[in-house]
Amino acid sequence: MGTPLPDKDDLLRQYRSMMRIRRFEEEAARNYAKGRIGGFLHLYIGQEAIAVGAVDALRDQDYVFQTYRDHGIALARGMPAKAAMAELFGKDTGCSRGMGGSMHFFDVERNFLGGWAIVGGHMALAAGTAFKSRYNGEDRVTICFFGEGSTNIGGFHEAMSLAGLWKLPIVFVCENNQYAMGTPLERTSALKDLSIKAKGYAMAGARFEGHDVTLVQERIAEAVDRARTGAGPTFIEVLTYRFRGHSMSDPAKYRSRTELEQKKQLDPIQVARERILELGVEEAKLDDIDLEVDEEIDAAVKFAEESEPARREVMLGTVYAEEGEL
Amino acid sequence: MRELRYREALREAMLEEMERDERVFLMGEEVGHYQGAYKVSEGLLDKFGERRVIDTPIAESGFAGIGIGAAMVGLRPIIEFMTWNFSFVAFDQVISNAAKIHQMSAGAIHVPIVFRGPNGAARQVASQHSHAVAPFYVGIPGLYVCQPSTPRDAKGLLKTAIRSNNPVIFLEGETLYGVKGEVPDEGVEELIPFGASRVARHGADCTIVTWGRPYYVAMAAAEKLAADGTECEVIDPRTLRPLDMGPVIKSVRKTNRCVVVHEHWPYGGPGAEVVDRVQREAFDYLDAPVERVTGLDVPMPYALNLENEVLPTEERVIDAVKRVSYAK
Numbered sequence A: 001m002g003t004p005l006p007d008k009d010d011l012l013r014q015y016r017s018m019m020r021i022r023r024f025e026e027e028a029a030r031n032y033a034k035g036r037i038g039g040f041l042h043l044y045i046g047q048e049a050i051a052v053g054a055v056d057a058l059r060d061q062d063y064v065f066q067t068y069r070d071h072g073i074a075l076a077r078g079m080p081a082k083a084a085m086a087e088l089f090g091k092d093t094g095c096s097r098g099m100g101g102s103m104h105f106f107d108v109e110r111n112f113l114g115g116w117a118i119v120g121g122h123m124a125l126a127a128g129t130a131f132k133s134r135y136n137g138e139d140r141v142t143i144c145f146f147g148e149g150s151t152n153i154g155g156f157h158e159a160m161s162l163a164g165l166w167k168l169p170i171v172f173v174c175e176n177n178q179y180a181m182g183t184p185l186e187r188t189s190a191l192k193d194l195s196i197k198a199k200g201y202a203m204a205g206a207r208f209e210g211h212d213v214t215l216v217q218e219r220i221a222e223a224v225d226r227a228r229t230g231a232g233p234t235f236i237e238v239l240t241y242r243f244r245g246h247s248m249s250d251p252a253k254y255r256s257r258t259e260l261e262q263k264k265q266l267d268p269i270q271v272a273r274e275r276i277l278e279l280g281v282e283e284a285k286l287d288d289i290d291l292e293v294d295e296e297i298d299a300a301v302k303f304a305e306e307s308e309p310a311r312r313e314v315m316l317g318t319v320y321a322e323e324g325e326l
Numbered sequence B: 001m002r003e004l005r006y007r008e009a010l011r012e013a014m015l016e017e018m019e020r021d022e023r024v025f026l027m028g029e030e031v032g033h034y035q036g037a038y039k040v041s042e043g044l045l046d047k048f049g050e051r052r053v054i055d056t057p058i059a060e061s062g063f064a065g066i067g068i069g070a071a072m073v074g075l076r077p078i079i080e081f082m083t084w085n086f087s088f089v090a091f092d093q094v095i096s097n098a099a100k101i102h103q104m105s106a107g108a109i110h111v112p113i114v115f116r117g118p119n120g121a122a123r124q125v126a127s128q129h130s131h132a133v134a135p136f137y138v139g140i141p142g143l144y145v146c147q148p149s150t151p152r153d154a155k156g157l158l159k160t161a162i163r164s165n166n167p168v169i170f171l172e173g174e175t176l177y178g179v180k181g182e183v184p185d186e187g188v189e190e191l192i193p194f195g196a197s198r199v200a201r202h203g204a205d206c207t208i209v210t211w212g213r214p215y216y217v218a219m220a221a222a223e224k225l226a227a228d229g230t231e232c233e234v235i236d237p238r239t240l241r242p243l244d245m246g247p248v249i250k251s252v253r254k255t256n257r258c259v260v261v262h263e264h265w266p267y268g269g270p271g272a273e274v275v276d277r278v279q280r281e282a283f284d285y286l287d288a289p290v291e292r293v294t295g296l297d298v299p300m301p302y303a304l305n306l307e308n309e310v311l312p313t314e315e316r317v318i319d320a321v322k323r324v325s326y327a328k
């Protein structure tokens, strides 16, 4: 399949969105090193085209689930960088008010239903939201992201089984970044082409490269349409690569510098940038976007720094929900 | 004696037992090529090869079950959970199978297996990654539960666990792995038996029962209290099942006061078990109700300021000791 011809304005918007994620995470990494962010921090750098392409294939009403590697999709979905950064800083103004941290972003207003930290644990939840859409006769779709390492756990199998059986309106997107922590795919899976798994659940399957945001959007849109029109779920394998370690504590010694450098040739942001220039846009226009993004992220850090710490009352008061009409 | 870190002590225990018994193998996520997510198994793949140090995909239920099956027919697996939080997806294997097989088969089948890994909070890893799991496992007959605090206990108990003919839950701690302590010299074999509490500090004024990371909090609190003239006797049970109450009861008869300090939630669990036994076995000796200092009864929040409130602190231990002593 050839690469579809992108619309200039769409691509500029997507470029900005990817750049926003990149800069956000670079700044997060810096602040982690300074000790202002704690716990686990899993960066999405290198995979941005998937989140951004996917979001443009969705409607606002659609439900989105992701693993702990969740900054990218949250920002792409429109979460303010301030709320995201404040969460990393453990502040009351964060998107989860300092309760969740990096791995547990939530933005219910934008139907982003979480970053989840137990591998495979969120997949049945995502299927559950698709079940609700069908139950209520809504034309909403759910999209659920996870890594290739998550395709071996029981949670994957059970969610896929039920979604396939009940033809739920859901798109499962496996972001195959080649490594589950330090383990390459060939040591975690007997299958090399994971999209074959779709067949075992009587689902449609797809497999494509994840560095071209236009292509990602188009291919995910096909699956979203299928789900929306009642034609059942899809299992998609997107081939990608993470440029950083699994988390901040992983020096990524298990892969060679050459491999990394080679993969960086297909940096989704560079790919989009070159495409935009080919379409005749002035370089200065892109530089302006970069500057605006820098300003937004700087403001987010400042906001996070200056915000009040997470509050005891929130911790204690949200263990149970209040009873009464909901 | 020499000094070792807790993680090195565990590694030595595995290494020595694997050298001693060919049936022992280590299986889990990132235990081999990556040298262990927390470097506990560093070097073991080089030494023993891929037959005996086995990297798995992320499939806890699968590899826990494979371990149990292999144990049923004679092998002696060490199954590493990258953290105990991930044991929940393997819960059925541990509870319904490992813990039941021996009695269900009227003793015909043995399950000599160790499940081990870091337990409890690891600093800002939030609610799904911060479980102190002892209460979930300690109530299950058929399982042994170890929770060593020191490098020496870690090594001696792990060796006993590997040689045990029963399934053993072995709870370590990410924040303990770097702790240094005395361990018997190379060539001096020490097997620490299950069900043998250790008196870590002597004192006549108040008994503190504690294990895991909070052991260090309680010991530090005891030093501060001593400076003010209150001498605490600190007792570490080391294994939570079997639970050796002998030294605790003996101590309470002397001090007439008891504080239990642990990381797990306050509802039930080994913490409440200790209190129950103290009130039954030393009721007439108590001068105050037994107090507990525990993790707060909430899911663990991410923010550091709140995590610090949730986990037991020296101040809370000191306050509890003062309360049972009716001191200001």
Ligand SMILES: Cc1ncc(C[n+]2csc(CCOP(=O)(O)OP(=O)(O)O)c2C)c(N)n1
Binding pocket: A067, A069, A117, A118, A119, A120, A146, A147, A148, A149, A150, A151, A177, A179, A180, A181, A246, B029, B058, B060, B082, B086, B089
């Ligand atoms: C059930 C469970 N086991 C282990 C882990 C620890 N862990 C977190 S992420 C990860 C690797 C996941 O790799 P993959 O699914 O490929 O996603 P990626 O991190 O590459 O995005 C592991 C082993 C976990 N969170 N949950």
